[in-house]
Structure formats: structure tokens, C-alpha cells
Amino acid sequence: xxxLLVAVMVGQADPVDRPPPLRLGGxxxxxxxxxxxxxxxxxxxxxxxxxxxxxxxxxxxxxPSGIQTTGIxxxxxxVCTANQPRIERHANGLVGFRQEAAGTNRNTYxxxxxxxAWTKENSxxxxxxxxxxxxxxxxxxxxxxxxxxxxxTSGVQYSDxxxxxxxxxxGYSPVxxxxxxxxxxxxxxxxxxxxxxxxxxxxTWSCTPCEFTxxxxxxxxxKRTTGTSTSxxxxxxxxxxxxxxxxxxxSNVYVACMMSEENVPGPSSCVPxxxxxxxxxxxxxxxxxxxxxxxxxxDGLYSFAFVVSSLKTSGWPIEYAVAGTNTSAPxxxxxxxxxxxxxxxxxxxxxxxxQHGYIGAPDSTTLGCFNDGANEQGWTGTTAFSTPGAGTRxxxxxxxxxxxxxxxxxxxxxxxxxxxFDPNPNRCRSIFP
Amino acid sequence: xxxxxxxxxxxxxxxxxxxxxxxxxxxxxPTTEHADLVDAGAVxxxxxxxxxxxxxxxxxxxxxxxxxxxxxxxxxxxxxxxxGVIILMPAASKATDGxxxxxxxxxxxxxxxLDPVGTFPAVASRWGNANPFVLARTASxxxxxxxxxxxxxFDHNHAPVDCQPxxxxxxxxxxxxxxxxxxxxxxxxxxxxxxxxxxxxxxx
Numbered sequence: 001x002x003x004l005l006v007a008v009m010v011g012q013a014d015p016v017d018r019p020p021p022l023r024l025g026g027x028x029x030x031x032x033x034x035x036x037x038x039x040x041x042x043x044x045x046x047x048x049x050x051x052x053x054x055x056x057x058x059x060x061x062x063x064p065s066g067i068q069t070t071g072i073x074x075x076x077x078x079v080c081t082a083n084q085p086r087i088e089r090h091a092n093g094l095v096g097f098r099q100e101a102a103g104t105n106r107n108t109y110x111x112x113x114x115x116x117a118w119t120k121e122n123s124x125x126x127x128x129x130x131x132x133x134x135x136x137x138x139x140x141x142x143x144x145x146x147x148x149x150x151x152x153t154s155g156v157q158y159s160d161x162x163x164x165x166x167x168x169x170x171g172y173s174p175v176x177x178x179x180x181x182x183x184x185x186x187x188x189x190x191x192x193x194x195x196x197x198x199x200x201x202x203x204t205w206s207c208t209p210c211e212f213t214x215x216x217x218x219x220x221x222x223k224r225t226t227g228t229s230t231s232x233x234x235x236x237x238x239x240x241x242x243x244x245x246x247x248x249x250x251s252n253v254y255v256a257c258m259m260s261e262e263n264v265p266g267p268s269s270c271v272p273x274x275x276x277x278x279x280x281x282x283x284x285x286x287x288x289x290x291x292x293x294x295x296x297x298x299d300g301l302y303s304f305a306f307v308v309s310s311l312k313t314s315g316w317p318i319e320y321a322v323a324g325t326n327t328s329a330p331x332x333x334x335x336x337x338x339x340x341x342x343x344x345x346x347x348x349x350x351x352x353x354x355q356h357g358y359i360g361a362p363d364s365t366t367l368g369c370f371n372d373g374a375n376e377q378g379w380t381g382t383t384a385f386s387t388p389g390a391g392t393r394x395x396x397x398x399x400x401x402x403x404x405x406x407x408x409x410x411x412x413x414x415x416x417x418x419x420x421f422d423p424n425p426n427r428c429r430s431i432f433p
Numbered sequence: 434x435x436x437x438x439x440x441x442x443x444x445x446x447x448x449x450x451x452x453x454x455x456x457x458x459x460x461x462x463p464t465t466e467h468a469d470l471v472d473a474g475a476v477x478x479x480x481x482x483x484x485x486x487x488x489x490x491x492x493x494x495x496x497x498x499x500x501x502x503x504x505x506x507x508x509x510x511x512x513x514x515x516x517g518v519i520i521l522m523p524a525a526s527k528a529t530d531g532x533x534x535x536x537x538x539x540x541x542x543x544x545x546x547l548d549p550v551g552t553f554p555a556v557a558s559r560w561g562n563a564n565p566f567v568l569a570r571t572a573s574x575x576x577x578x579x580x581x582x583x584x585x586x587f588d589h590n591h592a593p594v595d596c597q598p599x600x601x602x603x604x605x606x607x608x609x610x611x612x613x614x615x616x617x618x619x620x621x622x623x624x625x626x627x628x629x630x631x632x633x634x635x636x637x
Contacts, residue, residue, distance in 0.1 A: 059630030108607040116605030
């Protein structure tokens, strides 16, 4: 009976009837802490609020441990279908929504290096050998990976496989990535080793050592920051010829998701391919639809705070802003022009107050700002900013907050979460690390 | 075309940079009639576009087409004083149940051809038609070796067939640029890039 009563009460939790936030056991008005990693479902907060948006036109890969390079368990990658959120855990422990720009894998047959689409090459060493479908799976419910044996190389020798492609725009730089896992020794011992990931930018080769282990999958990558003409190569395997003559011992590994990208800051989430290149659509902006006035306390104070984990380096800042042409209501936003965080409160097209700070990538950072009509302040982590110049406030309520944007050049890239909104800035600030 | 009027009638869907030129692609809004475009100055098409497109699932059945197609359709092109170019799609959505334009999403404007109306006058004349789109599968920029199986399936490890890159040997059953391929066993491929979660194998 009690269970039924609770269920009925929950069912009656109409937003219009929602009590003022400060009376609900100390819970903020909106306090969203994503935790259900790679379940592809949108969780809710203690009040039943859910993030909205974050939609996407097609499938995308969710990696529980985020787009990281080591310690990736077999069968841990999950395909989330169109419009499903991807909640991942960053290497620094933060759990949040994966936000990515669109991306394209320009390798065909990404899961089948034995396919004729791949050129196998060798000089001074034995050609790589393949055994398809015998290795552990990278994706949950996916196909078995392929075993590859690269011969030992030194000097100008090589034993690898590759594909070439042409960039869509001359000068775009290449990023090559793949997942590698060592073959466990017969006695169960951990097999570690090093092979190469090599990229060609039209003029110069660049190889990055790929240190693998049989204990888990490692995502290896090689990135060029420049590019000439359109000719690009991604080579995978032992390549002393192009790694500067560094010797490699024979490598017996399982491989998956060979991926060539162009004009990106680093490898994005895995996009499997077969006969054609495959495009992953961009994640749209997350947003909150808030009850009118829910962020307005009795003293007329508005505030918000949230945490993000940015993988950006430069040129691809995270932007928190109202997307599109929504100028009908006041809104709050936070974005990174260059290396600076900027908190803004808008009334239509008018910036009411602004703050600046810095997001250190790839660490998570608490960001927040508030405006009580007389005082304005923003902070990152534990550092409070000085109060900026005086502004005016409309006094109208905030009922929609967008996190991320589709503005060209400001696409979201990284993790977003947790999110806290409350009329009392200290309430949100105190619960964040 | 007056820019303010354009903003009233159409929505910017994408900008594409080709060399030094920025193309701004506009779709007429759902409430926009063909007569509105004519009234705004887009009296007739002045280019014909041939593009790889993705067709929405509901429209695949409705129009008996595949999920990926190569379509040819009339557009209105206007050069701007700043050197940019506006491309306005036809107002097909209003003319056909309010949904036809929503059926089609150009996969890659970089892979489109824009030809003078004199090259395809019959298509150019469809500017005001309820359905201005024409299938143009053989005009695709992409081909793929015929690795189909008799049962309709696709053999990813098919033995070499007579469709290979001009400057290289057999590269398997992968999509290639038509301009870089040769052979009697090349099939038209509607696009070179598919969306994650879809299969080009089912659209050949």
C-alpha cells in the first residue's frame, strides 16, 4: 500500500505543482548527476527532472571509460542509436554526457584488416599475417576482432597494413587511430609490447609508439597538425622505416576500429565501417526546460552552476549558449571564447553581466555564476572572480538553459555533467567538488 | 533577392566552403509557397543541382526509392556582394503534402554538381513543380565493384571483379570515386559516406 501511495504521489508530480526548491529537503531546483554509464537512456534527478536535447541524427559509440587510450575492457563499447544520450566516465572520474561534433571514418572495413580494401606491405621483414574473427570483441554484442602478427622490424624495415584517402579540403590534417590488444601468453602471462601508428599529411610522416597489453584494449593514435594537398595515409603496425628507425619486436595483437579522420583535434568516438566511409552526426545542444520562475528566489536572485570536463585544446572551445534565434526570453550562458570561460546572462540579445575564467583541459572544472541584481560573480573550481562592471537585470524568469551549441566553430566536444541550478548560488556551489 | 525577405521565406540549413567561395544553402520554410519565392525574385531556377541524398525512412516507401539516392533538382543561385553565394532549394514541401522537402537531406554539398539550366532544361523547368526531384543514379560520383550475391546479399570478401582503381589493383568491395575507377563490373553507388547505423549494401 505504501509503495502504491508513493507511486501515485510520484505520478502526480506535475511541474506546475512542484514546491519551491528550498523546501524540498535541501535539494537544489535542478541537480542532475549522470551515473548510468552507456545505458543509452536519459536518467532523471531526484525531482524527476531530465536533461533534454542531446539528440543526434544517427548512431554513435559510447565508451564507458570515455575516449581514452588505455584500460578499455573487451565488449565494453556500446552503440547508442539515434537520439539516445551517451553517458561516459572520463579518466579523471567525472561522469557526464558525451558531446561531439560530427565525424567521419575514412577507412573502409574498419573491423576487417584482412579485407582486400587494406594494403598489406612489408620490406625486409615478413608481411603481416591475419586471422579474422578469432579475437575478443570490442563492442558489446559486436563481432570478434582480428588477430594480426606483425614481424619484427628495424632500420628501414616494415610490416604493416594501411589505407590511403583524399581529404575533402586540401590542407586538412590527418588523425589515425585503432584499438589494439596483445595476445595473452599461453601460461596466462600478460603480453606487452610496442607497435606503430603512422600518419602522412601529404608531405611528412609521423609515427607514434603504440604500447599495448593483453590485459585490456589500448586506443593508439597518430596525429599530424599540418597538411598539404589532399593525399593522406594511415598505417598500422611495425614500421621502423617511418618511425625514425626504432626497432620493433614481433607483435601478436588483436585489432579493431581502424579510423582515419581529418581536420579534428584528436580521435573521436569509434565509427565502424564496411564498404563506405561512415559519418557520425553531431550531438545537439543539451538544454533544460525549467518551470517559469523556478530559479527566481524570494529575493529575486538567479543562479546556476555546472561541471564540465573539456577535451578541447584550442580552436574547438566548448560553448554554453542559447542556440538558434531564441531571443524571446532571458537566458544564461557560458562559453569559451579562445581559452576563457565566459558566463553571461542575457535578456534577449542584451548581455546583462559577464564573467571570464579558464577551463583547463582535460580536467573537469566547476563553473558557475550568479546575479542577485546588485552583485554578480562567477567562479571556476574554488576560485571566485572579481565582480565585473555593473549591469542591469530584467527581473524576468529563466525557463530554458542550453548547454552546448551548434554554432560553427563552437561545437561541443567533451563531457558535460553534473548540472545544478538553484536560486541560491551557494547551494549549487557547495555540493560540487 | 532581398536578404530580409529571404530570411522570412527560408531557413539556412548549412554553409559550404568550396575554395574561396562560401555557399549558403537555404530551404524554404514549411509555410512558404512557391509563389512566395517568385514574388521575392526567384522567378525561375538558374542552376540544376545533382547531389547525393539521404531519403527519410517514411519517404522510402512512399516514393519507392532507396535510402540513399542521387537526385537532380532545380535551384536558385544568387551571388552576394561579399563574394558568397546563396543556393535556394525549391519550395517542394508546401506543394506536396508539406513533407516532400523533408524527405531529402543532401549528404554532402561538396559532392554536388551545379550545372547551368541549359544542361538540364527539363529539370530546370520543374522549379515550381510539386515534385521537382529527378532520380539520376548514373550521375553519382561514386561506384562500387559488383560484389552482390545471387540472393541479393553482398559478399565483402568477393573475388576480384572488373572494377578497380585506375592507378592500383584490386582494393576489395569498397566505394570509389567514379573518376578514379574503371571496369565493366562497376555499380552506381549513391554516396561515398553513409550515416552511422545505416548500410550502403542495402541501397545498391
